[in-house]
Each structure stands twice: as structure tokens, then as C-alpha cells.
Amino acid sequence: MSVTHPLLKILKVNILELYTEERDILDYNLNLAPFCRRLEDIFTLGLKTGNNWFVKPGYWSWISKLPRLKNPTFDQTVYFVKDCQKTLTVEGKGRLLIRAALVKKNLDVVVKLLKDDRLLCETWYDESSIIGNEILSEILVSLLVQLKTITFDLNLKNASYLDTTWDIPVYKQYEFVPCESLGIHFQEIDGHMIVLSVDKGSVAAEDGKVKPGDVLDEMFGESLKGVKKGKVQEVFQTYKGIPVYAAFIKACECNGNVFRPLKHILRELGIDPLNNNERRCEEIDEINIDDKAPHAILEDEETETTPVHGPDGSASYKVTYIGQCTLGVDGRVERIEDGVIQVLESKDRINEPVTIAMSETGIVVTSEKDKKEILNHSYTEVSACGRRTDYIQHFSYIAGETSCNLSKDFVCHVFHAPTRDMTKVILCAIAQGFQRTHWFL
Incomplete structure (x- = not known):
């Protein structure tokens, strides 16, 4: 009797869909997110809670503890994820690890290293898991090895929403001319810098680069997710006098829909990216005008x-x-x-x-x-x-x-x-x- 698992069958179909496209897989490929979710389902299945029943277990927790120096390329991938300031949860770190490992073509190494350390494997996975099962994990490794024939051209800087979703937003990096101000009004909401309005005639307004609802994600290579008050101006002043390098998460996806995690926030702010309703600065001044500290x-x-x-x-x-x-x-x-x-x-x-x-x-x-x-x-x-x-x-x-x-x-x-x-x-x-x-x- 053959040994298999429904998740492995679905994963095999996902890989086949990616393989038959005969082109590099970009962030906005429609088959990418379902494939990544299936991988996450497999890595999460049978994951033990450990000694802490109040914290949701995450596969990043054990991946970060894998033995070092056995695969230098994979070690670099793990260090990259650890150092990333845009992912703050075990879910976000795990998702970034999967994306980075797809780019580096070493995702199979994750399972191989765990299989070689049975004590670590038994510590994190129970009998219902795929990774903890000797035969099923071998099948999984063989499927992951096939991924080496597919080129994943993913923007790993685009990671600020991985804590909450597998959906990948449109990510734009701009170089603005040296200036006293960009002309952007924005507000910090849930750790993200949401653009409220853009001054007409300003540097940021040129060619419609930045629009209300976009998220200022990075400036001069520094992540702005969850930064303290004043950090944005501090970075801007530090590099004053040179071209301004900034990255934005766009409010709208490639298909024209509003990026899902931003929908309710923009609705509360009264911003509709689909109608391109740039609100006047006078209106922005009235936001929360009755809120007291x-x-x-x-x-x-x-x-x-x-x-x-x-x-x-x-x-x-x-x-x-x-x-x-x-x-x-x-x-x-x-x-x-x-x-x-x-x-x-x-x-x-x-x-x-x-x-x-x-x-x-x-x-x-x-x-x-x-x-x-x-x-x-x-x-x-x-x-x-x-x-x-x-x-x-x-x-x-x-x-x-x-x-x-x-x-x-x-x-x-x-x-x-x-x-x-x-x-x-x-x-x-x-x-x-x-x-x-x-x-x-």
C-alpha cells in the first residue's frame, strides 16, 4: 500500500502549475501565494506547542535553531531572515524564510537538516505531521528538490505585510531629487506609514509616483516599519542634500483592486485609491481633530x-x-x-x-x-x-x-x-x- 498525504498531493499540483509556466516566477504570479500557503500548511501540520501553551507555535522557531555550518548558503538565508526588521512575528519570519529559500534554491535543506536531527524533530513535531514522518518527509524533500529547476525572482524587501498575510503588494522604489521636503503627509497606523495626502507640485507628486493610501516602507535602505516617533524625519535629515531613495507599498494591486490589508484602514481614513481622490491638506488637518491625548x-x-x-x-x-x-x-x-x-x-x-x-x-x-x-x-x-x-x-x-x-x-x-x-x-x-x-x- 502506498504512503501519501493529501497536502503532498496538492503541493505536487502546485509545483506542476509553476513548472509549466516556463518563465520566472515573480511576486505577482497567481500561483505563487497558493503554493506558499500549501508549504506553510505542511510546515505547520503536527507542530507541537512545546512548554508554552499560550504562544502559537511557528515553524520559524525550530528553523532558527537548526545546526549551523552544515550548509553555509542556507545559514546565510537564516541570518537574512533574523536580521530583517520588517517581519516581527514567527509567522512573518517563517514566510520570509520560505520566500528567501525559494530564491536561493535551498528550501529542501530545511527538511534535510531537521531529518538529520531526530531529537530536534521529535521535539517539534508529533505523529500527525508530514515532516516528522520518515517516509512522508522523504517525499516532501523530493518535491522540494524539484523547485531548484524553477527560478523565483521575488523582491525580498517586500516583506512588511508578511506578519499578517501571504498576499504580496505592489512594491515601488523611487529616487527623488535632493529637496527640503517631499511634500508627503502621513500617519502611523499599526506600525505602517500611511500616506494621507501629497502636496500638489511637490517632488513626491511628480508623475503620480506617490498617492494617498500608499505606504512609506523604506528610506535610504532603512526599514520604517514600527519605528519610533521622529525616526522618519531623522533619517531624512541625516541624508539631506543627496537624492532621496524611498520605497513604497502601493495601495492598489496589479489587478487594480485595493491591497486587502489596507482596505479597512483606508476606508476609515476616507481614502479611495480606486477613485484617486487626493484629499486637500485642509481636510487632512481635520483628521482626529476632536481626539485628545x-x-x-x-x-x-x-x-x-x-x-x-x-x-x-x-x-x-x-x-x-x-x-x-x-x-x-x-x-x-x-x-x-x-x-x-x-x-x-x-x-x-x-x-x-x-x-x-x-x-x-x-x-x-x-x-x-x-x-x-x-x-x-x-x-x-x-x-x-x-x-x-x-x-x-x-x-x-x-x-x-x-x-x-x-x-x-x-x-x-x-x-x-x-x-x-x-x-x-x-x-x-x-x-x-x-x-x-x-x-x-
Whole structure:
């Protein structure tokens, strides 16, 4: 009686479909995703949970533990996946490993190395598995060896959505001329930089390269997935004066449909890539205009709405600057509490009438007496803002000497507003600055 398995039969059909195309297999080949899903089903079948019942097992977990130096080419593939900053989960790492191994033609090595280490194999797979079965695993290896005759020309940089899907988006890499700004407004959502609008006549708008709904994925070779606030501007400024190299995940697939993982996000943002509805900057300024920073909300205000910015996108208010205190390397929002008290109890209080203005890019504080600028912080330097519940007319923001993720010297600046309502409005204005212009190039 022959020994076989339904998944191996389907995999054989998948391979035949790829083989009969008689051309290189690209990311957008319709047979690629079903084939990769079948491979993942085989690698996942019979996978043990190990000692941790609360974590979903992943085949990358054991692949990353395979013996080194037995196959240098495969070792390089594993190191590449480990170092990739665009995949953060075991699912994403496993999928990238499969794609990279297809390109390098060494996917069969994965199963061979595990078969040679029976203890490792028995640790990770039970009797229901294909990989853990001596005969079925031999059949699998023979099928994987056949893949060496197929050329997979896959873009391994296109990996930022592998954590959630096997669907591969359209990936475009551009070289822009040296410029002061690209003219892109974008917002970080779920670790991805979503383009909200593109300024008309800007560098990014040339030839329709970048459109609302696209995702800024990489700049100057650095991944932007899940980066901290200010990292995008930091990278842009570091390479200022030379051509700008950036990569974008396009909102629309080759078939014209919206990339599935972006559908609900773009719907919530009011962006329809299919209609190419480039939203005006004034409309973008109104996104989340009523959202407050969590630490700026008092219990009795949770149902209120607070418009703060003027039609030009700016907001300014006359307040009193009380003073400042140093916080060292700790710029967390929790430091607002003791920072306010420390300034109020200090003998070095300033108590100077000022105008605090929230512009498109940052906070500027100007003396009412001589109109000189006292403070100027970009939103990339501001780590927190808020107030105490017992001093509701006082508010403060914490800023570092450079971008938040690099700063080692945070300072808490404390102000007093004429009314409780003004304090609330100012904090909301600062919070909206975070949402709108932390992400502008």
C-alpha cells in the first residue's frame, strides 16, 4: 500500500502549475501565494506547542535553531531572515524564510537538516505531521528538490505585510531629487506609514509616483516599519542634500483592486485609491481633530469635543510660562505629575506672560514683553504633554534636546492658562500636532 498525504498531493499540483509556466516566477504570479500557503500548511501540520501553551507555535522557531555550518548558503538565508526588521512575528519570519529559500534554491535543506536531527524533530513535531514522518518527509524533500529547476525572482524587501498575510503588494522604489521636503503627509497606523495626502507640485507628486493610501516602507535602505516617533524625519535629515531613495507599498494591486490589508484602514481614513481622490491638506488637518491625548482628558470631559486649530492649521494662546525642570533620560508622560509640582515649588519660577503657538511642525513660545522666542520644539522632540487633576489650569509638555528616541536630556516646561477650558484646548492642540505632523516630509 502506498504512503501519501493529501497536502503532498496538492503541493505536487502546485509545483506542476509553476513548472509549466516556463518563465520566472515573480511576486505577482497567481500561483505563487497558493503554493506558499500549501508549504506553510505542511510546515505547520503536527507542530507541537512545546512548554508554552499560550504562544502559537511557528515553524520559524525550530528553523532558527537548526545546526549551523552544515550548509553555509542556507545559514546565510537564516541570518537574512533574523536580521530583517520588517517581519516581527514567527509567522512573518517563517514566510520570509520560505520566500528567501525559494530564491536561493535551498528550501529542501530545511527538511534535510531537521531529518538529520531526530531529537530536534521529535521535539517539534508529533505523529500527525508530514515532516516528522520518515517516509512522508522523504517525499516532501523530493518535491522540494524539484523547485531548484524553477527560478523565483521575488523582491525580498517586500516583506512588511508578511506578519499578517501571504498576499504580496505592489512594491515601488523611487529616487527623488535632493529637496527640503517631499511634500508627503502621513500617519502611523499599526506600525505602517500611511500616506494621507501629497502636496500638489511637490517632488513626491511628480508623475503620480506617490498617492494617498500608499505606504512609506523604506528610506535610504532603512526599514520604517514600527519605528519610533521622529525616526522618519531623522533619517531624512541625516541624508539631506543627496537624492532621496524611498520605497513604497502601493495601495492598489496589479489587478487594480485595493491591497486587502489596507482596505479597512483606508476606508476609515476616507481614502479611495480606486477613485484617486487626493484629499486637500485642509481636510487632512481635520483628521482626529476632536481626539485628545489620553493624559489630557479629565473624567468629566470624556464626552466633550474640542476644536482647537484655526483654518490655517495653527493655534496660539496667551498664557504664563511658569518655568522648567530637568528630568534626565526619563521623558515619560508619568513625569508630568512630579514635573509640575517641582516647578511650582521652585524658587526660580519665571512667571512670564507668553504666547504659545502650535504650528504645522512644532511648538513655539514667544515672550509678550519683547516678542523674543523663548522656546522652540518640533513635535519630534516632544515626548509628552498633560496636566495634573489638582492643578487643572496648569499644563506642561516634556521635550528633549533631539528626537525623542535619541534624547538623553528631557525638560518639563510648565505653563498657566487663564481658564480651565483654555488649558484643555491647548493640550488638545499639542496632541493633534503629534497626530498630524510627527509624520510629515
